[in-house]
Amino acid sequence: MLRIGVEERRARLARRHRLAPAARAGDVLEATRSMVCLHATEPVTVYLSAWARVDGFAMADMERALYEDRTLVKHLAMRRTLFAFPRETLPFAQAGASERVAVAERPRLIRDVEAAGLHSDGSRWLDDASAAVLEILSDGREATMAQLRKEIPLLEGSIEFGVGKRWGGRAAVAPRVLTVLSTSGRILRARNDGSWSTSRPRWSTTEAWIGEPLQPLSDAAGTAELVRQWLRAFGPGTEADLKWWLGSTLTAVRRALAEVGAIEVDLDGRTGHLLPDDLETTDPVEPWAALLPALDPTTMGWIDRSWYLGPYKSQLFDTAGNAGPTVWWDGRIVGGWRQGEDGEVVLQLLEDVGSDARRALDDEAARLAAWLGGTRVLMRYPAPLFAAAGSGAAAR
Known part of the structure; x- marks a missing residue:
């Protein structure tokens, strides 16, 4: 082997x-x-x-x-x-992943609305609410969640969750209807009404947004x-x-x-x-520095992360397995980063990487700060490394 x-x-x-x-x-x-x-x-x-x-x-x-x-x-x-x-990958993602989510989400939503007493026949309610959403979005129209709720009374209502738990509360049913529709491949997130650092999507039918139904x-x-x-x-x-x-x-x-x-x-x-055509040795590269954001696909790409994460899981991943912003040197995670009050990119290294690596990482931090131009961005998943200071989550 x-x-x-x-x-x-x-x-x-x-x-x-x-x-x-x-x-x-x-x-x-x-x-x-x-x-x-x-x-x-x-x-x-x-x-x-x-x-x-x-x-x-x-x-x-x-x-x-x-x-x-x-x-x-x-x-x-x-x-x-x-x-x-x-x-071009969307049809494969729909068939190989999204459909599985839809199969789980639909009965869960039906069960929850019936248990909450919102609708006695949850299946019929969901079919009617879904049909109303698709009707609103027909002819290429895009609409926000707020617009859909205003025009479709069936989307009103909320469900209590986490009863007796510190994190409990109430959640509206409308987003869950859109989750069922989107994971079923019928609607997609279209333009964003918010800034680049916020998520306020309009919704569109899949066919209208990409120009054809999903294969x-x-x-x-x-x-x-x-x-x-x-x-x-x-x-x-x-x-x-x-x-x-x-x-x-x-x-x-x-x-x-x-x-x-x-x-x-x-x-x-x-x-x-x-893959059978991918067995050749890769040419090495010069040592490199990178600053990756929370939930970057490289950081999150494997379940066994020991070969690039080392002993730093508790400092950089929360208890749900979400990675905060990470600092990389030559193929390994060596720390985390955040923004200061003035927008400066602040590094916190978890080991001594040497003077050459430190200079390269400082240069990368300066490059990122210059690109951000003083804008502070909200990180919903700051690294636990910075939780005591509260700095990552306080950004604007």
Whole structure:
């Protein structure tokens, strides 16, 4: 069995994730394709992930890709998480991930509205509310959540959650109706009425937004293509890595690995997988520095992160597994970053990286601060490293 060591994995990461200066992407679409997709739960992540990978990146480049050219499309998929996908990947994401979310979300919403006493026949209510949304969005119209709720009385109402818990409260049913519709492939997030650092999407029918209905594919075909793309970008990886990333089952992962003809490799005693045409050694790169945002796809790409995260999980990941902003040196996470009151990018390193690395990281921090131009961005997932100071979450 071919052995793939940590140095080879880090060289692949540097080049394929476009983080080494010599490997940067030419535009945001190329950068996104390199990662399969970009995390979009944090509104700023897609921009900062692209900034780290595209030389000369401007905010308008992402706006154009998302809202004008629509070569990138935001969609809820793996692990019920929002991503920005290249448009050509969208049908595979729908079949291999989003449909699975829809199958779980629909009965859960029906059960919850009936238990809350909002509607005695939750299935009929959901069908009627969904039909009303699609009617409003017919003929290419786009509408915000607030507009839909104003025009559709069936979307009114809320459900109590976390009864007796500190984090409990009430949640409106309208967003959950849109979740069912979007994960079913019928509607998509269109233009954003907020700034680049906030999420206030308008909604559109899928056909109106991308110009055609989604190509119907089987779950097996969608999963196999997602696995193929993941192996190209993140491989080698284990079955556990893929199961976590997909939010799927080992059965589905093993079926997809067989479908793409994946080859087993030795990852220091664990079994990993690579595509059969991807077994050559990667040329090394010069040491490189990177500052990645919260939930960046590189930081979140594997469930086994020991080879690049080391002992720093508790400082950089919250208890739900969400990664805060990270500092990278030559293929490893070595700390976290935040913004100061004046917009300055502040590094907190967790180890002594040496003077050359420190200079490179300081240069990268200055480059990011200059790009932000004094704007402070909200990070909903600040690194626990900074929680005591409260600095990451207080940004504007």
